[in-house]
Amino acid sequence: AQSVTQLDSQVPVFEEAPVELRCNYSSSVSVYLFWYVQYPNQGLQLLLKYLSGSTLVKGINGFEAEFNKSQTSFHLRKPSVHISDTAEYFCAVILTGGFKTIFGAGTRLFVKA
Amino acid sequence: GAGVSQTPSNKVTEKGKYVELRCDPISGHTALYWYRQSLGQGPEFLIYFQGTGAADDSGLPNDRFFAVRPEGSVSTLKIQRTERGDSAVYLCASSLGEPQETQYFGPGTRLLVL
Structure with a gap:
Protein backbone atom coordinates (compact mmCIF):
# COMPACT_ATOMS: atom_id res chain seq x y z
CA ALA A 1 0.00 0.00 0.00
CA GLN A 2 1.11 3.52 -0.66
CA SER A 3 2.11 5.74 2.23
CA VAL A 4 3.67 9.11 2.92
CA THR A 5 5.94 9.77 5.89
CA GLN A 6 6.81 13.24 7.06
CA LEU A 7 9.75 12.68 9.32
CA ASP A 8 9.35 15.74 11.52
CA SER A 9 6.11 16.68 13.22
CA GLN A 10 7.44 20.09 14.24
CA VAL A 11 10.32 22.21 12.97
CA PRO A 12 11.23 25.36 14.89
CA VAL A 13 13.60 27.71 13.06
CA PHE A 14 14.78 31.28 13.38
CA GLU A 15 13.79 33.90 10.83
CA GLU A 16 16.12 34.13 7.80
CA ALA A 17 17.55 30.66 8.48
CA PRO A 18 17.26 27.89 5.86
CA VAL A 19 14.80 25.07 6.38
CA GLU A 20 14.19 21.59 5.00
CA LEU A 21 10.99 19.65 5.60
CA ARG A 22 11.40 15.98 4.86
CA CYS A 23 9.00 13.70 3.02
CA ASN A 24 9.41 10.06 2.05
CA TYR A 25 6.86 7.93 0.23
CA SER A 26 6.41 4.28 -0.57
CA SER A 27 4.95 3.11 -3.85
CA SER A 28 5.66 0.33 -6.32
CA VAL A 29 4.56 2.49 -9.25
CA SER A 30 5.34 6.00 -10.37
CA VAL A 31 3.68 8.87 -8.55
CA TYR A 32 2.84 12.52 -8.74
CA LEU A 33 4.13 14.45 -5.72
CA PHE A 34 2.73 17.55 -4.04
CA TRP A 35 3.39 19.91 -1.16
CA TYR A 36 0.45 21.80 0.33
CA VAL A 37 0.51 24.52 2.99
CA GLN A 38 -2.15 25.39 5.53
CA TYR A 39 -1.74 28.80 7.12
CA PRO A 40 -3.49 29.43 10.45
CA ASN A 41 -7.25 29.66 9.97
CA GLN A 42 -6.98 29.14 6.22
CA GLY A 43 -7.64 26.26 3.82
CA LEU A 44 -5.02 24.06 2.19
CA GLN A 45 -3.28 25.52 -0.83
CA LEU A 46 -0.78 24.09 -3.27
CA LEU A 47 2.87 25.09 -2.85
CA LEU A 48 4.35 23.05 -5.67
CA LYS A 49 4.10 19.73 -7.50
CA TYR A 50 6.26 17.26 -9.35
CA LEU A 51 4.71 15.50 -12.34
CA SER A 52 7.69 14.58 -14.53
CA GLY A 53 10.85 16.03 -16.02
CA SER A 54 13.26 18.12 -13.98
CA THR A 55 13.59 16.76 -10.47
CA LEU A 56 13.94 20.24 -8.95
CA VAL A 57 10.60 21.97 -8.69
CA LYS A 58 10.08 25.60 -7.73
CA GLY A 59 6.90 26.77 -6.06
CA ILE A 60 5.32 29.83 -4.56
CA ASN A 61 6.82 31.96 -1.80
CA GLY A 62 10.40 30.92 -2.57
CA PHE A 63 9.95 27.22 -1.77
CA GLU A 64 11.45 24.44 -3.83
CA ALA A 65 11.51 20.65 -3.62
CA GLU A 66 13.65 17.92 -5.13
CA PHE A 67 12.35 14.55 -6.26
CA ASN A 68 14.76 11.72 -5.55
CA LYS A 69 13.49 8.51 -7.07
CA SER A 70 16.16 6.22 -5.64
CA GLN A 71 15.48 7.46 -2.10
CA THR A 72 11.73 7.89 -2.71
CA SER A 73 11.92 11.35 -1.21
CA PHE A 74 10.50 14.77 -1.99
CA HIS A 75 12.00 17.17 0.55
CA LEU A 76 10.85 20.78 0.69
CA ARG A 77 13.40 23.57 1.14
CA LYS A 78 13.60 27.32 1.52
CA PRO A 79 16.92 29.16 1.82
CA SER A 80 15.62 31.91 4.12
CA VAL A 81 12.32 31.71 6.00
CA HIS A 82 10.06 34.53 7.16
CA ILE A 83 7.74 34.77 10.13
CA SER A 84 4.87 34.52 7.65
CA ASP A 85 5.99 31.01 6.65
CA THR A 86 4.71 29.70 9.98
CA ALA A 87 2.15 27.10 8.94
CA GLU A 88 1.44 23.38 8.60
CA TYR A 89 2.98 21.72 5.54
CA PHE A 90 1.65 18.53 4.01
CA CYS A 91 3.33 16.23 1.52
CA ALA A 92 1.03 14.19 -0.73
CA VAL A 93 1.21 11.62 -3.53
CA ILE A 94 -1.10 10.37 -6.26
CA LEU A 95 -0.32 7.19 -8.14
CA THR A 96 -0.05 7.88 -11.86
CA GLY A 97 -3.23 6.59 -13.43
CA GLY A 98 -5.20 7.14 -10.23
CA PHE A 99 -6.89 9.98 -8.38
CA LYS A 100 -6.62 8.96 -4.73
CA THR A 101 -4.44 11.45 -2.89
CA ILE A 102 -2.46 10.16 0.09
CA PHE A 103 -1.32 12.84 2.53
CA GLY A 104 1.37 12.74 5.17
CA ALA A 105 0.60 13.67 8.76
CA GLY A 106 2.03 17.16 8.31
CA THR A 107 4.96 19.18 9.62
CA ARG A 108 4.35 22.28 11.67
CA LEU A 109 6.92 24.94 10.77
CA PHE A 110 7.33 27.55 13.45
CA VAL A 111 9.48 30.56 12.52
CA LYS A 112 10.84 32.53 15.45
CA ALA A 113 12.02 36.13 15.42
CA GLY B 1 -13.70 34.36 -8.71
CA ALA B 2 -15.35 32.35 -5.97
CA GLY B 3 -13.43 29.49 -4.45
CA VAL B 4 -14.72 26.23 -3.03
CA SER B 5 -17.33 26.80 -0.36
CA GLN B 6 -18.58 24.41 2.30
CA THR B 7 -21.60 24.60 4.53
CA PRO B 8 -22.11 24.56 7.40
CA SER B 9 -18.76 25.72 8.74
CA ASN B 10 -19.51 24.00 12.04
CA LYS B 11 -21.95 21.25 12.91
CA VAL B 12 -22.68 19.83 16.34
CA THR B 13 -24.88 16.76 16.50
CA GLU B 14 -25.71 13.94 18.86
CA LYS B 15 -24.58 10.37 18.50
CA GLY B 16 -26.94 8.44 16.26
CA LYS B 17 -28.18 11.43 14.28
CA TYR B 18 -27.96 11.97 10.52
CA VAL B 19 -25.93 14.84 9.04
CA GLU B 20 -25.40 16.32 5.60
CA LEU B 21 -22.38 18.35 4.61
CA ARG B 22 -22.43 20.43 1.44
CA CYS B 23 -19.68 21.40 -0.98
CA ASP B 24 -19.90 23.98 -3.78
CA PRO B 25 -16.92 23.54 -6.10
CA ILE B 26 -15.34 26.10 -8.37
CA SER B 27 -17.47 26.59 -11.47
CA GLY B 28 -16.27 24.41 -14.34
CA HIS B 29 -14.34 21.98 -12.18
CA THR B 30 -15.34 18.45 -13.11
CA ALA B 31 -13.41 16.68 -10.35
CA LEU B 32 -14.51 16.84 -6.72
CA TYR B 33 -12.88 15.22 -3.69
CA TRP B 34 -13.94 14.70 -0.09
CA TYR B 35 -11.41 14.27 2.70
CA ARG B 36 -11.58 13.87 6.47
CA GLN B 37 -8.96 15.47 8.69
CA SER B 38 -8.64 14.46 12.32
CA LEU B 39 -6.69 16.52 14.82
CA GLY B 40 -2.95 16.31 14.21
CA GLN B 41 -3.34 14.29 11.02
CA GLY B 42 -3.22 14.95 7.33
CA PRO B 43 -6.34 14.82 5.19
CA GLU B 44 -7.64 11.29 4.61
CA PHE B 45 -9.14 10.58 1.19
CA LEU B 46 -12.82 9.58 1.25
CA ILE B 47 -14.24 9.78 -2.27
CA TYR B 48 -13.57 11.24 -5.70
CA PHE B 49 -16.16 12.32 -8.27
CA GLN B 50 -15.59 12.87 -11.96
CA GLY B 51 -18.73 14.63 -13.12
CA THR B 52 -21.76 13.00 -11.54
CA GLY B 53 -20.21 9.61 -10.88
CA ALA B 54 -18.13 8.45 -7.95
CA ALA B 55 -14.98 7.24 -9.69
CA ASP B 56 -13.28 6.11 -6.49
CA ASP B 57 -15.09 5.67 -3.17
CA SER B 58 -12.48 3.39 -1.63
CA GLY B 59 -11.84 5.80 1.23
CA LEU B 60 -15.36 5.78 2.67
CA PRO B 61 -14.89 4.09 6.07
CA ASN B 62 -18.16 2.14 6.12
CA ASP B 63 -21.70 2.10 4.75
CA ARG B 64 -22.81 4.90 7.10
CA PHE B 65 -21.02 7.31 4.76
CA PHE B 66 -22.43 8.20 1.37
CA ALA B 67 -21.88 11.06 -1.06
CA VAL B 68 -23.73 12.32 -4.10
CA ARG B 69 -23.16 14.82 -6.88
CA PRO B 70 -26.35 14.58 -8.91
CA GLU B 71 -25.77 17.39 -11.39
CA GLY B 72 -22.01 17.31 -11.53
CA SER B 73 -21.57 20.43 -9.45
CA VAL B 74 -22.66 20.63 -5.79
CA SER B 75 -21.90 17.56 -3.70
CA THR B 76 -23.35 16.37 -0.41
CA LEU B 77 -21.61 14.05 2.02
CA LYS B 78 -24.14 12.16 4.12
CA ILE B 79 -23.37 10.43 7.39
CA GLN B 80 -25.96 8.17 9.01
CA ARG B 81 -26.07 7.09 12.66
CA THR B 82 -23.17 9.35 13.55
CA GLU B 83 -20.61 8.14 16.06
CA ARG B 84 -18.23 10.12 18.27
CA GLY B 85 -15.35 8.87 16.14
CA ASP B 86 -16.81 10.71 13.15
CA SER B 87 -15.82 14.01 14.75
CA ALA B 88 -13.32 15.69 12.41
CA VAL B 89 -12.96 18.43 9.83
CA TYR B 90 -14.44 17.39 6.50
CA LEU B 91 -12.69 18.98 3.54
CA CYS B 92 -13.84 19.31 -0.01
CA ALA B 93 -11.61 20.08 -3.00
CA SER B 94 -12.23 20.54 -6.70
CA SER B 95 -10.03 20.53 -9.78
CA LEU B 96 -10.20 20.67 -13.55
CA GLY B 97 -10.23 16.90 -13.79
CA GLU B 98 -6.89 15.25 -14.43
CA PRO B 99 -5.09 13.88 -11.33
CA GLN B 100 -2.10 16.16 -11.86
CA GLU B 101 -4.32 19.25 -11.80
CA THR B 102 -4.19 21.43 -8.73
CA GLN B 103 -6.85 20.71 -6.14
CA TYR B 104 -8.48 23.80 -4.61
CA PHE B 105 -9.67 23.22 -1.08
CA GLY B 106 -12.62 24.65 0.77
CA LEU B 111 -18.21 18.15 12.73
CA LEU B 112 -18.55 17.41 16.42
CA VAL B 113 -20.55 14.38 17.50
CA LEU B 114 -21.51 14.45 21.17
Whole structure:
Protein backbone atom coordinates (compact mmCIF):
# COMPACT_ATOMS: atom_id res chain seq x y z
CA ALA A 1 0.00 0.00 0.00
CA GLN A 2 1.11 3.52 -0.66
CA SER A 3 2.11 5.74 2.23
CA VAL A 4 3.67 9.11 2.92
CA THR A 5 5.94 9.77 5.89
CA GLN A 6 6.81 13.24 7.06
CA LEU A 7 9.75 12.68 9.32
CA ASP A 8 9.35 15.74 11.52
CA SER A 9 6.11 16.68 13.22
CA GLN A 10 7.44 20.09 14.24
CA VAL A 11 10.32 22.21 12.97
CA PRO A 12 11.23 25.36 14.89
CA VAL A 13 13.60 27.71 13.06
CA PHE A 14 14.78 31.28 13.38
CA GLU A 15 13.79 33.90 10.83
CA GLU A 16 16.12 34.13 7.80
CA ALA A 17 17.55 30.66 8.48
CA PRO A 18 17.26 27.89 5.86
CA VAL A 19 14.80 25.07 6.38
CA GLU A 20 14.19 21.59 5.00
CA LEU A 21 10.99 19.65 5.60
CA ARG A 22 11.40 15.98 4.86
CA CYS A 23 9.00 13.70 3.02
CA ASN A 24 9.41 10.06 2.05
CA TYR A 25 6.86 7.93 0.23
CA SER A 26 6.41 4.28 -0.57
CA SER A 27 4.95 3.11 -3.85
CA SER A 28 5.66 0.33 -6.32
CA VAL A 29 4.56 2.49 -9.25
CA SER A 30 5.34 6.00 -10.37
CA VAL A 31 3.68 8.87 -8.55
CA TYR A 32 2.84 12.52 -8.74
CA LEU A 33 4.13 14.45 -5.72
CA PHE A 34 2.73 17.55 -4.04
CA TRP A 35 3.39 19.91 -1.16
CA TYR A 36 0.45 21.80 0.33
CA VAL A 37 0.51 24.52 2.99
CA GLN A 38 -2.15 25.39 5.53
CA TYR A 39 -1.74 28.80 7.12
CA PRO A 40 -3.49 29.43 10.45
CA ASN A 41 -7.25 29.66 9.97
CA GLN A 42 -6.98 29.14 6.22
CA GLY A 43 -7.64 26.26 3.82
CA LEU A 44 -5.02 24.06 2.19
CA GLN A 45 -3.28 25.52 -0.83
CA LEU A 46 -0.78 24.09 -3.27
CA LEU A 47 2.87 25.09 -2.85
CA LEU A 48 4.35 23.05 -5.67
CA LYS A 49 4.10 19.73 -7.50
CA TYR A 50 6.26 17.26 -9.35
CA LEU A 51 4.71 15.50 -12.34
CA SER A 52 7.69 14.58 -14.53
CA GLY A 53 10.85 16.03 -16.02
CA SER A 54 13.26 18.12 -13.98
CA THR A 55 13.59 16.76 -10.47
CA LEU A 56 13.94 20.24 -8.95
CA VAL A 57 10.60 21.97 -8.69
CA LYS A 58 10.08 25.60 -7.73
CA GLY A 59 6.90 26.77 -6.06
CA ILE A 60 5.32 29.83 -4.56
CA ASN A 61 6.82 31.96 -1.80
CA GLY A 62 10.40 30.92 -2.57
CA PHE A 63 9.95 27.22 -1.77
CA GLU A 64 11.45 24.44 -3.83
CA ALA A 65 11.51 20.65 -3.62
CA GLU A 66 13.65 17.92 -5.13
CA PHE A 67 12.35 14.55 -6.26
CA ASN A 68 14.76 11.72 -5.55
CA LYS A 69 13.49 8.51 -7.07
CA SER A 70 16.16 6.22 -5.64
CA GLN A 71 15.48 7.46 -2.10
CA THR A 72 11.73 7.89 -2.71
CA SER A 73 11.92 11.35 -1.21
CA PHE A 74 10.50 14.77 -1.99
CA HIS A 75 12.00 17.17 0.55
CA LEU A 76 10.85 20.78 0.69
CA ARG A 77 13.40 23.57 1.14
CA LYS A 78 13.60 27.32 1.52
CA PRO A 79 16.92 29.16 1.82
CA SER A 80 15.62 31.91 4.12
CA VAL A 81 12.32 31.71 6.00
CA HIS A 82 10.06 34.53 7.16
CA ILE A 83 7.74 34.77 10.13
CA SER A 84 4.87 34.52 7.65
CA ASP A 85 5.99 31.01 6.65
CA THR A 86 4.71 29.70 9.98
CA ALA A 87 2.15 27.10 8.94
CA GLU A 88 1.44 23.38 8.60
CA TYR A 89 2.98 21.72 5.54
CA PHE A 90 1.65 18.53 4.01
CA CYS A 91 3.33 16.23 1.52
CA ALA A 92 1.03 14.19 -0.73
CA VAL A 93 1.21 11.62 -3.53
CA ILE A 94 -1.10 10.37 -6.26
CA LEU A 95 -0.32 7.19 -8.14
CA THR A 96 -0.05 7.88 -11.86
CA GLY A 97 -3.23 6.59 -13.43
CA GLY A 98 -5.20 7.14 -10.23
CA PHE A 99 -6.89 9.98 -8.38
CA LYS A 100 -6.62 8.96 -4.73
CA THR A 101 -4.44 11.45 -2.89
CA ILE A 102 -2.46 10.16 0.09
CA PHE A 103 -1.32 12.84 2.53
CA GLY A 104 1.37 12.74 5.17
CA ALA A 105 0.60 13.67 8.76
CA GLY A 106 2.03 17.16 8.31
CA THR A 107 4.96 19.18 9.62
CA ARG A 108 4.35 22.28 11.67
CA LEU A 109 6.92 24.94 10.77
CA PHE A 110 7.33 27.55 13.45
CA VAL A 111 9.48 30.56 12.52
CA LYS A 112 10.84 32.53 15.45
CA ALA A 113 12.02 36.13 15.42
CA GLY B 1 -13.70 34.36 -8.71
CA ALA B 2 -15.35 32.35 -5.97
CA GLY B 3 -13.43 29.49 -4.45
CA VAL B 4 -14.72 26.23 -3.03
CA SER B 5 -17.33 26.80 -0.36
CA GLN B 6 -18.58 24.41 2.30
CA THR B 7 -21.60 24.60 4.53
CA PRO B 8 -22.11 24.56 7.40
CA SER B 9 -18.76 25.72 8.74
CA ASN B 10 -19.51 24.00 12.04
CA LYS B 11 -21.95 21.25 12.91
CA VAL B 12 -22.68 19.83 16.34
CA THR B 13 -24.88 16.76 16.50
CA GLU B 14 -25.71 13.94 18.86
CA LYS B 15 -24.58 10.37 18.50
CA GLY B 16 -26.94 8.44 16.26
CA LYS B 17 -28.18 11.43 14.28
CA TYR B 18 -27.96 11.97 10.52
CA VAL B 19 -25.93 14.84 9.04
CA GLU B 20 -25.40 16.32 5.60
CA LEU B 21 -22.38 18.35 4.61
CA ARG B 22 -22.43 20.43 1.44
CA CYS B 23 -19.68 21.40 -0.98
CA ASP B 24 -19.90 23.98 -3.78
CA PRO B 25 -16.92 23.54 -6.10
CA ILE B 26 -15.34 26.10 -8.37
CA SER B 27 -17.47 26.59 -11.47
CA GLY B 28 -16.27 24.41 -14.34
CA HIS B 29 -14.34 21.98 -12.18
CA THR B 30 -15.34 18.45 -13.11
CA ALA B 31 -13.41 16.68 -10.35
CA LEU B 32 -14.51 16.84 -6.72
CA TYR B 33 -12.88 15.22 -3.69
CA TRP B 34 -13.94 14.70 -0.09
CA TYR B 35 -11.41 14.27 2.70
CA ARG B 36 -11.58 13.87 6.47
CA GLN B 37 -8.96 15.47 8.69
CA SER B 38 -8.64 14.46 12.32
CA LEU B 39 -6.69 16.52 14.82
CA GLY B 40 -2.95 16.31 14.21
CA GLN B 41 -3.34 14.29 11.02
CA GLY B 42 -3.22 14.95 7.33
CA PRO B 43 -6.34 14.82 5.19
CA GLU B 44 -7.64 11.29 4.61
CA PHE B 45 -9.14 10.58 1.19
CA LEU B 46 -12.82 9.58 1.25
CA ILE B 47 -14.24 9.78 -2.27
CA TYR B 48 -13.57 11.24 -5.70
CA PHE B 49 -16.16 12.32 -8.27
CA GLN B 50 -15.59 12.87 -11.96
CA GLY B 51 -18.73 14.63 -13.12
CA THR B 52 -21.76 13.00 -11.54
CA GLY B 53 -20.21 9.61 -10.88
CA ALA B 54 -18.13 8.45 -7.95
CA ALA B 55 -14.98 7.24 -9.69
CA ASP B 56 -13.28 6.11 -6.49
CA ASP B 57 -15.09 5.67 -3.17
CA SER B 58 -12.48 3.39 -1.63
CA GLY B 59 -11.84 5.80 1.23
CA LEU B 60 -15.36 5.78 2.67
CA PRO B 61 -14.89 4.09 6.07
CA ASN B 62 -18.16 2.14 6.12
CA ASP B 63 -21.70 2.10 4.75
CA ARG B 64 -22.81 4.90 7.10
CA PHE B 65 -21.02 7.31 4.76
CA PHE B 66 -22.43 8.20 1.37
CA ALA B 67 -21.88 11.06 -1.06
CA VAL B 68 -23.73 12.32 -4.10
CA ARG B 69 -23.16 14.82 -6.88
CA PRO B 70 -26.35 14.58 -8.91
CA GLU B 71 -25.77 17.39 -11.39
CA GLY B 72 -22.01 17.31 -11.53
CA SER B 73 -21.57 20.43 -9.45
CA VAL B 74 -22.66 20.63 -5.79
CA SER B 75 -21.90 17.56 -3.70
CA THR B 76 -23.35 16.37 -0.41
CA LEU B 77 -21.61 14.05 2.02
CA LYS B 78 -24.14 12.16 4.12
CA ILE B 79 -23.37 10.43 7.39
CA GLN B 80 -25.96 8.17 9.01
CA ARG B 81 -26.07 7.09 12.66
CA THR B 82 -23.17 9.35 13.55
CA GLU B 83 -20.61 8.14 16.06
CA ARG B 84 -18.23 10.12 18.27
CA GLY B 85 -15.35 8.87 16.14
CA ASP B 86 -16.81 10.71 13.15
CA SER B 87 -15.82 14.01 14.75
CA ALA B 88 -13.32 15.69 12.41
CA VAL B 89 -12.96 18.43 9.83
CA TYR B 90 -14.44 17.39 6.50
CA LEU B 91 -12.69 18.98 3.54
CA CYS B 92 -13.84 19.31 -0.01
CA ALA B 93 -11.61 20.08 -3.00
CA SER B 94 -12.23 20.54 -6.70
CA SER B 95 -10.03 20.53 -9.78
CA LEU B 96 -10.20 20.67 -13.55
CA GLY B 97 -10.23 16.90 -13.79
CA GLU B 98 -6.89 15.25 -14.43
CA PRO B 99 -5.09 13.88 -11.33
CA GLN B 100 -2.10 16.16 -11.86
CA GLU B 101 -4.32 19.25 -11.80
CA THR B 102 -4.19 21.43 -8.73
CA GLN B 103 -6.85 20.71 -6.14
CA TYR B 104 -8.48 23.80 -4.61
CA PHE B 105 -9.67 23.22 -1.08
CA GLY B 106 -12.62 24.65 0.77
CA PRO B 107 -12.41 25.88 4.37
CA GLY B 108 -13.92 22.66 5.71
CA THR B 109 -16.84 21.70 7.93
CA ARG B 110 -15.96 20.99 11.53
CA LEU B 111 -18.21 18.15 12.73
CA LEU B 112 -18.55 17.41 16.42
CA VAL B 113 -20.55 14.38 17.50
CA LEU B 114 -21.51 14.45 21.17
